[in-house]
Amino acid sequence: MILSSILILLAGRLTDLNDQLLLGINSLAGRSWLFDSIVAFFQDNDLAKAGVIGCCFLAAWYGGKTKDGTDKRRKILIATLVAAVCVITTTKVLSRTIFLPRPEIQSQKIYRLEGNQLVEMKRIPVRIPLDETSQKDYRALLSGTVESNDLGSFPSDHAGFFLAISLGILLASRRLGLVALGWTLFVILAGKLIGGHHTPLDIAAGGAVAIAELSVIQYFARNRFSGWFDKLTGLSLRYSALSSAIIFAVIFEVSSTLTHIRAFLGLLAAMRRHVFLGMG
Amino acid sequence: MKQISIAIILCSATLLTSCKLQKEGLVVMTDDSYKASIVAANKDGIGSPDGLLVRGGRFYLADEGSKSVEMWSKTDGLKILADSNHGFQSPEDLVIDAEGNIFFTDDDVGGLWELDNRGTTRLLAGKDKGLISTEGIALAPDGSILVGDGEQHKVFRVTRDGAVTEFLGKEKGITKPESMVFDDQGNLYIADNQDNVLYLIDLKREIHKLVDRQDSFSPETIYYSKGALYISDSRNGKLYVYRPNEELRVIAAFGGQLKDVQGVTVDDLGNIYVSVQNDLKRKVGTIIEISKDQTAIAKR
Numbered sequence: 001m002i003l004s005s006i007l008i009l010l011a012g013r014l015t016d017l018n019d020q021l022l023l024g025i026n027s028l029a030g031r032s033w034l035f036d037s038i039v040a041f042f043q044d045n046d047l048a049k050a051g052v053i054g055c056c057f058l059a060a061w062y063g064g065k066t067k068d069g070t071d072k073r074r075k076i077l078i079a080t081l082v083a084a085v086c087v088i089t090t091t092k093v094l095s096r097t098i099f100l101p102r103p104e105i106q107s108q109k110i111y112r113l114e115g116n117q118l119v120e121m122k123r124i125p126v127r128i129p130l131d132e133t134s135q136k137d138y139r140a141l142l143s144g145t146v147e148s149n150d151l152g153s154f155p156s157d158h159a160g161f162f163l164a165i166s167l168g169i170l171l172a173s174r175r176l177g178l179v180a181l182g183w184t185l186f187v188i189l190a191g192k193l194i195g196g197h198h199t200p201l202d203i204a205a206g207g208a209v210a211i212a213e214l215s216v217i218q219y220f221a222r223n224r225f226s227g228w229f230d231k232l233t234g235l236s237l238r239y240s241a242l243s244s245a246i247i248f249a250v251i252f253e254v255s256s257t258l259t260h261i262r263a264f265l266g267l268l269a270a271m272r273r274h275v276f277l278g279m280g
Numbered sequence: 281m282k283q284i285s286i287a288i289i290l291c292s293a294t295l296l297t298s299c300k301l302q303k304e305g306l307v308v309m310t311d312d313s314y315k316a317s318i319v320a321a322n323k324d325g326i327g328s329p330d331g332l333l334v335r336g337g338r339f340y341l342a343d344e345g346s347k348s349v350e351m352w353s354k355t356d357g358l359k360i361l362a363d364s365n366h367g368f369q370s371p372e373d374l375v376i377d378a379e380g381n382i383f384f385t386d387d388d389v390g391g392l393w394e395l396d397n398r399g400t401t402r403l404l405a406g407k408d409k410g411l412i413s414t415e416g417i418a419l420a421p422d423g424s425i426l427v428g429d430g431e432q433h434k435v436f437r438v439t440r441d442g443a444v445t446e447f448l449g450k451e452k453g454i455t456k457p458e459s460m461v462f463d464d465q466g467n468l469y470i471a472d473n474q475d476n477v478l479y480l481i482d483l484k485r486e487i488h489k490l491v492d493r494q495d496s497f498s499p500e501t502i503y504y505s506k507g508a509l510y511i512s513d514s515r516n517g518k519l520y521v522y523r524p525n526e527e528l529r530v531i532a533a534f535g536g537q538l539k540d541v542q543g544v545t546v547d548d549l550g551n552i553y554v555s556v557q558n559d560l561k562r563k564v565g566t567i568i569e570i571s572k573d574q575t576a577i578a579k580r
Contacts, residue, residue: 017562099304099536111316113305113538116323118316121306143517144310144533145496151306151535 080168
């Protein structure tokens with residue numbers, strides 16, 4: 001009884017802190033068109049957003065000074081890619097299971113289904129950025145357009161994915177990793193907070209998933225599955241032209257935040273519905 | 281390698297199948313002056329209703345999930361008025377005349393069905409008279425019933441003795457007359473949720489397109505009350521209100537398991553009710569009331 005009361009109290013405090021932090025950072029938005037447009041540019045433009053992370057990854061991939069150094073780096077980076085796929089899968093599954101609309105959606109009057117009742121949710125008075133995309137999205141929201149992707153903001157898949165890759169680069173190359181991590185934190189994720197797309201808690205949870213899964217996979221890459229990763233690294237050196245082509249495709253996809261992979265999975269899902277379920 | 285392949289397949293399968301994990305539901309009030317609450321759900325005995333009407337505190341449901349026509353009220357609970365043993369399969373939409381006779385359509389077995397005020401159910405006009413897949417239904421001022429057919433792209437007039445004539449032919453271009461209603465002047469509104477058009481057929485039988493293929497607009501059910509047309513949109517999960525010479529306005533948006541809004545009706549006090557098919561296969565449904573929020577109005 002006492003423990004549950006303490007937990008409820010702690011959860012309440014954490015939620016308040018989360019809201020205050022969000023509103024504090026979000027207070028930068030909606031004041032200057034130029035500032036909001038710059039922030040939005042780095043959110044919407046894949047090259048500006050994730051291109052830097054991709055460049056750091058490539059530099060780390062080719063930047064080994066000795067054969068052993070290159071081997072070690074590539075092993076870490078291959079494990080990082082595996083971890084990134086696992087992280088995006090986990091965060092996607094969690095965000096589709098845990099119902100928590102984005103803060104910008106929660107700025108509206110919302111009723112949430114709880115059992116057999118509709119309960120009004122606490123409103124978060126986020127400021128809407130003045131850039132064209134944000135204003136267009138806000139007008140769409142006011143006309144009732146709510147994307148299903150906007151209903152599950154916890155945890156942040158962007159935070160999980162880019163933090164996993166940046167931390168992986170950091171393990172391979174300290175200098176490049178710091179650049180990637182700095183870009184992820186101060187450009188990609190700060191933009192998410194300023195725009196009211198995620199709360200600090202969403203981002204912290206995404207980061208926690210990234211750190212946990214990256215640690216586990218790096219551990220397995222060094223110990224239990226070390227042989228497999230050594231083999232892959234060896235292959236990447238032996239067939240350098242082919243491995244360069246593959247790594248280019250992978251980094252291209254990372255830089256475009258997996259949009260093409262998602263489109264391909266969407267096609268698979270549509271095919272499954274069409275062929276197996278006989279729909280549409 | 282085998283283990284990696286299995287892991288990749290499992291990850292892909294999780295990503296693909298996770299698309300349906302979200303079971304929560306929400307209602308976003310785009311008009312702050314309204315509030316939302318649940319009137320009835322499965323615990324009250326209802327299945328997964330499509331057509332919905334409210335008269336004197338009683339709800340009449342064309343329950344597509346339970347394959348029955350039902351009446352529900354807070355005081356009396358649920359009463360099944362007719363079920364599939366009478367020969368219908370998928371009750372779609374319904375109207376009630378002044379004498380309390382209920383008429384309903386069925387898009388699976390077709391026809392126009394009558395449930396009279398003594399409780400007798402009969403097929404008033406069936407497939408043999410050309411009603412193949414009946415969708416929208418409207419009570420005409422002259423007492424006849426208009427029925428829309430989605431497969432033949434026509435609207436038929438059916439008299440009380442079951443005689444069927446063509447009211448609007450295929451050449452009029454209405455692909456799927458999903459829902460129909462007359463206003464107090466005798467004009468007929470038709471919702472076509474295949475072409476996503478809202479039509480008005482005036483007293484001279486001239487056709488006007490009031491809303492034509494607008495973004496995020498697919499009219500499912502329309503209901504006329506006190507100068508306003510209320511429109512549900514199951515594809516986009518929205519509830520609209522349309523008033524002549526005004527822009528189409530969204531009152532509420534529905535998401536998650538509440539997205540599939542089907543029927544819409546309004547009571548004498550102006551409260552709006554929508555039926556939601558949370559999960560048609562599992563016969564899960566909800567009736568939601570959207571009413572004026574006096575607190576929000578006072579705050580304004």
